Amino acid sequence: MKTPAFFRILIASGAIAAYAAAEGAADAAAPETVALPQPSRDSVTLGAALEKRATNREFSADELTAQELSDLLWAANGFNRPDIKKRTAPTAVNRQEIDLYVLRRDGAWLWDADGNRLVRTSGEDLRGLTGRSGAGAANFALEAPVALLYVVDYERQKMQSRPQDAFKYACVDCGFIGQNVYLHCAAAGLNTVFLGSLKPEQISKALGLPETSVPLFAQTVGRAPRQ
Numbered sequence: 591m592k593t594p595a596f597f598r599i600l601i602a603s604g605a606i607a608a609y610a611a612a613e614g615a616a617d618a619a620a621p622e623t624v625a626l627p628q629p630s631r632d633s634v635t636l637g638a639a640l641e642k643r644a645t646n647r648e649f650s651a652d653e654l655t656a657q658e659l660s661d662l663l664w665a666a667n668g669f670n671r672p673d674i675k676k677r678t679a680p681t682a683v684n685r686q687e688i689d690l691y692v693l694r695r696d697g698a699w700l701w702d703a704d705g706n707r708l709v710r711t712s713g714e715d716l717r718g719l720t721g722r723s724g725a726g727a728a729n730f731a732l733e734a735p736v737a738l739l740y741v742v743d744y745e746r747q748k749m750q751s752r753p754q755d756a757f758k759y760a761c762v763d764c765g766f767i768g769q770n771v772y773l774h775c776a777a778a779g780l781n782t783v784f785l786g787s788l789k790p791e792q793i794s795k796a797l798g799l800p801e802t803s804v805p806l807f808a809q810t811v812g813r814a815p816r817q
């Protein structure tokens with residue numbers, strides 16, 4: 591697959607640039623952004639979080655607060671060593687090729703980890719494109735306020751020497767982020783489920799992703815239903 595040189599330069603400067611290219615130059619000048627508060631740290635022990643780590647598929651419709659979202663995203667894949675630009679989740683050859691999108695009722699947002707802010711990439715509610723769908727299947731992804739979306743940017747991953755490893759490494763790298771989210775949710779009292787079920791083509795289209803960026807997994811997050 592050949593990507594035009596113009597687009598390659600945009601992609602190399604990050605997913606926000608790719609988004610801007612997809613949306614058009616006028617929107618690129620002023621994408622809608624939401625600043626998140628400084629992330630706080632979990633205070634429970636790792637052992638306690640491991641004891642509680644579990645998949646839960648029942649959610650309340652309550653929105654997460656900005657602080658809860660910031661804490662969640664930092665735990666997922668934030669910079670824990672900002673001086674050397676390294677993160678809470680490892681990546682093969684330190685490519686840091688997984689972008690996190692936050693799908694909510696109010697649209698889809700790309701998380702800019704550097705600036706700890708959300709950049710709107712769609713005004714549509716795309717949560718229903720993650721999780722189970724079909725006759726008789728209630729989709730818990732529509733109950734929960736947040737679906738995290740894990741998108742690999744193969745252009746940034748650049749596995750030219752071993753292209754056969756690109757998909758394998760991308761999946762593993764998503765898995766580390768997913769486990770960070772599981773442990774953070776256990777520590778923060780949130781429910782979560784990691785999802786292989788999603789509609790990647792429809793999501794790509796809605797987000798205007800280039801061919802070199804592919805949604806691989808999603809992870810629903812929210813509070814437990816009220817008793």
Ligand SMILES: Cc1cc2nc3c(=O)[nH]c(=O)nc-3n(C[C@H](O)[C@H](O)[C@H](O)COP(=O)(O)O)c2cc1C
Nearest residue numbers: 643644645646647721722783784785786787788807
């Ligand atoms: C790669 C992967 C894909 C998964 N995909 C789905 C999914 O599409 N839908 C779902 O309800 N659960 C999904 N799960 C959650 C598993 O069903 C769950 O982790 C498993 O039942 C074990 O439960 P536990 O996480 O509570 O230990 C997935 C988990 C993994 C690791």
